[in-house]
Amino acid sequence: MSDEQSNHTGQAAPPAGVVFTCASCGHVQPLPARFGGRKARCPKCKTPGVVGALPVAEPGVDDVKLDDLVAEESIAEPAPALAEPVAIESEPSASMADVSDARRMFLRNPGVNLLAGVVGGGHLLLSCLALAMLTLSPGPGGLFVGHALALTLAPAVFGSLLLALRGRFPVALAGPDPSATLCVFLLLAAVSSDLSGRVPPAVLAATCFAALPAAAFVSGALGGLLSRLRFADRVRFLPGEVLGGMIAGFGLLLVKAWVPVLAATDPALAALHALPLDEFLPGLGRTVSAWGPTVGFGLALFAIRLATRSLLWPLLLAVFALGLWNLLALHSGLVPDWTAPAAALAASQRSLPAMLDLDSALRLLEPGLFQSVDWTALVSRTDYFAAVAAVVILPSLVRTPILESVSACDAQPDAQMRTLGAATILSGATGGLPCSLSLSGSLSLRLLGANGPLAGLAAALTCFAAWMYGGPLLRHVPLFIPLGALLATALAMPVSWLLGDARNPLSRKEDLRAAWASCLLVALFGPVLGVFVTLGLGAMLSLSRAVSGGGVRLAQSGDVFHSNVDRSPMEKRVLREQGGRILVLRLHGYLFLGTLYGVLRMVQNSLRTQPLRFVLLDFGAVTGLGSSAAIGFRRLESLAAAQGMHIYFTSVPLELEQHLEGLGYHMDDQAGVCRVALNLDYAMEFCEDALLSEAGLLERHTESLEGLLLAGFPEPDLVPLLLKCLERVEAPRNAVMIRQGDASDCMYFLESGRVRVELALPGGRLLRLKKMGPGTVFGEMGLYTNAPRSASVIASEPCVAFRLSAERFALVQRKVPQLAAAVNRFVVGLLAERVAEENAKNRAAQL
Known part of the structure; x- marks a missing residue:
């Protein structure tokens, strides 16, 4: 067709073309001009590259072809001569690339997230009330009664807020950890014991007040520093049962601390400890009206926590008890006569003291307060500050991989630790307690249907509203509710861990013995010596198991490593081209959670270069598995399900095979994402057959x-x-x-x-x-x-x-x-x- 004909038809000349050239294999493919500068992936070797300009010579009359006059369609129509089109990566649209954090909050079912967040905030408020009861114990804790609830609400507000805005989890809550809170009050008791009788009361009070923000600042700063040193990756090599046993030990210490707190609420209970043993039980019976509601509510709440993981039912029980108490005690004239005994019992229970007197907290922050602090006394208790930091940081790092496996996401624990460290510093700036990740709260939000950061923001706002405006409502809350919640928390820490969480299919007898040993070490030797002896025990146990090394000994790709099956030349060519979708990882030594996260990172790095269809984990040289490795297997399973992969465990020793069956991975199970194969050769053969079947070669048995x-x-x-x-x-x-x-x-x-x-x-x-x-x-x-x-x-x-x-x-x-x-x-x-x-x-x- 001539130029005159082209001009006569009024059709514009097509735009200049572009070309994708693979730098790895040299594959070349022309593309329409509008894809110039876009990222693409080679269809042959899957290497990423950039679409570049195609050098175009000046066109002549002989260069015009009929195909040039066909109107350009969409990129969905590949060139007929190509067996596989170049994978063009879509450009991020301006509307999605510029989405702010505030708008991101409302992208996922905001109604459900908002409702779940309010429920989660109510549960956080109940936990904060329970931990605030520790200020009622005799000793320096009494100095903080006026703003005790503010001490515990500050970490809940700042922690949940920062996790919602900057956290890596879709749904996560934070707040005061019971172990860390108890450790802080034990620190105050130690400082008070050091200074009592040696300094004026004003200096003692100022030093105790300074110890609170100092503990938060030290914990937050140390967490940020350790995150820069990638400390989270190293913690995964510590046996999880040792760290869990440490938390269980703090639960026993919390039960011990709960007794004087309860005794401080009633003079009759305080006098019981002075009675001889033969008079103690009768005296306990005479004071049943003082301790009975607290113990009954605490045991009921404890039973509900063991029976269900949801935070809704404990909160409903607390709301029901609150409403019943107000009905019987405050409006006894409106209830039937047959409820008179219950009304009398309810009336005997006092309401909470003023625990949100913000004015009293502000009056403490006088300009000369820190000039009265005995800093030498605080420096002499460096061991306590270190123990507080350990109890703040380590539980959060242990809980992070559990949430990762449930959420099927990579939370980057070091970044998560920096976020929690910033929340802890902000809490300390307001005189609050350190902040830790709440595992039960985060998991419960997911059970309620929350799937976005709006839930965490709603929980933070709920706690903030209680902080600012909840003071007048405290007189309608009876003491037995937060005291019972404190008892339930103290009982749940050792029982749920030692009898529940520590027992998974990978648990061994020595793991359970280590958990019990660390629990008793903390309970007997206290928070300082117990924590550091426990950490030393965990380090020695890790070293003894990893002395020969553990992890990935060798990584191989299916394009160069094959099964012991002789294939036809055509099948060999297909396996050389497609075999890279098979990744073989030969494991060895003792496997911890940390080593399995190393496996996870290797799989993720492989996925960045080429899609994977199969991952084969060879256990032929594995000597054992830690109980926390179950979290790593679940994380691998979540990744495989998200990427459409299958994971094969091969050459598994009989003992480990029984453990894997306990996790739900069975021999010859072709339905699950994770499967167990007899050995590496059989698994490799099955994977190769699957790739050849996709290529249509296994059905060619009838070819001559x-x-x-x-x-x-x-x-x-x-x-x-x-x-x-x-x-x-x-x-x-x-x-x-x-x-x-x-x-x-x-x-x-x-x-x-x-x-x-x-x-x-x-x-x-x-x-x-x-x-x-x-x-x-x-x-x-x-x-x-x-x-x-x-x-x-x-x-x-x-x-x-x-x-x-x-x-x-x-x-x-x-x-x-x-x-x-x-x-x-x-x-x-x-x-x-x-x-x-x-x-x-x-x-x-x-x-």
Whole structure:
């Protein structure tokens, strides 16, 4: 078509084209001009690259073709000559790229998230009320009664707020940790004991007030520093049962601290400890009205917490108890006469003291307050500050991978620790307690349907509203509710861990013994010595298990590492191209949560370069599993489900196989994402068959031998002549085609079916050496040597093969030397390829 014709039709010239050129394999593909500068992925080797401009010469009349006049369609129409289109990565739209954090909050079901957040904030408020009760105990805690609830609400507000705005989890809550809160009050008791009787009361009060923000600042700053040193990755190598036992020990200490708190609420209870043993039980019976509601509510709340993971039911119980108390105690004239005993019991329970007097807290912050602080006394208690920091940081790091496995996301624990450290510093700036990640609160929000950060923001705002405006409402809250909640928390810490969380399918007897030992160490030796002895025990246990190293010993890709199955040349070519979708990781040593997270990172790094279909974890050299490794397996399972992969556990020892079955991973289970295979060879064969089936090759068993040989025979033109020299052989299932020890007199070309090569060992044992499918050759050494057969070849299914006897091959060598030379080159190529594969396997085994 001429230029005049083009102008006459009024059609504009098409835009200049662009081209994608792969820097790795050299693949070139033209694309429309609008994709210039876009990121793309090579369809051959999956290497990422950038679409660049295509050099275009000045067009002439002869360059115009009919195809040039076709209106350009969309990118969804690939060029017909290409087997696979270039994967163009979509550009981020301006509307999504500029989404602010505030708008991101409302992208996922805001109504459900808001409601769940309010419920979560109510549960946080109940926990804060319970921990604020520790200020009622005799000692320096009484100095903080006026703003006790503000001490505990500050970490809940700042922690949940920062996790919602900057956290890595879709849903997460934070607040005062019971262990850390108790440790802080024990620090105050130690400082008070050091200064009591030595300094004026004003100095003692100022020093105790300064200890609170100092503990928060030290914990937050230390957490930020350790996050820069990637401390979170190292904590994963500590046995989780030791850290859990430490938390359980603090639960026992909290039960011990709860007793004087309860006694301080009633003079009759305070006098019980002075009674002799024979009078103690009668006295306890006479004061049942003082402690009965507290213990009853606490045990009921404890039972509900053990029975359900949801925070809704404990909150409903507290609301019900609150409403019932107000009805019976404050409005006794409105209730029936038969409720008089209950009304009298309710009336005997006092309401909470003023715990949100913000004015009293502000009056403490006088300009001369810190000038009165005895800083020497605080420095002398550095061990306590270190223990507080350890109890603040370590539980959050232990809980982070659990939330990661549930949320199926990578929370980057070091970044998470910096976020919590910032929340702790902000809480300390307002005189509050340190902040820790709340595992039960975060998991419960998910159970309520929350799936976005709006839930955490709503919880933070609920606690903030209580902080600012909840003071007048406290007189309607009876003491037995927060005191009972404190008792339930104290009981749940050791019971739920030692009898529940510590027992998973990977738990071993020595793991449980370590948990009990760390629990007793903290309970007997206190927070300082107990914490550091426990950490030393965990470090020694980790060192003893990891002394020979553990983790990934070798990583291999399926494009170079293959199963012991001889494939046809066409199948080998497909596996070289697609085998990279199989990742083989050979594990060794003792596996901790940290080593499994190393496996997780290797899989994630592989996914950045090429999509994976199968991940094979070989346990042949694994010596044991830590109980916390169950979290790593769940995290791998979540990643596999999200990426459409399958994970195979191979060569699993019997003991570990039983543990994996407890996690739900069974031998020959083809329905789950994680599966257990007998050994690496069988798993590799299954994965290769799946890739070949996708390519449509496994269904080509009916193809003639001629078609199978054409892909790899050195002289394709001589294949028909070779077929005339072969003898057709049909073998039923389990037929012995070559017997070990027999004379070598022929070779076979397999047209259909599969055979297995077996080696007879002393004692009657059989070892499968390899498996062979259509298009492969076996017994070829029978043409060149008179040595006995070194192994047996047995038909795994009905087979059709073609036999070339030594006599016929000798005749071919005399009459058709060109064909004989081609056969020789074909056999030499097969042998060279097998030797190369065996050398590669031997090198891999020595690494």
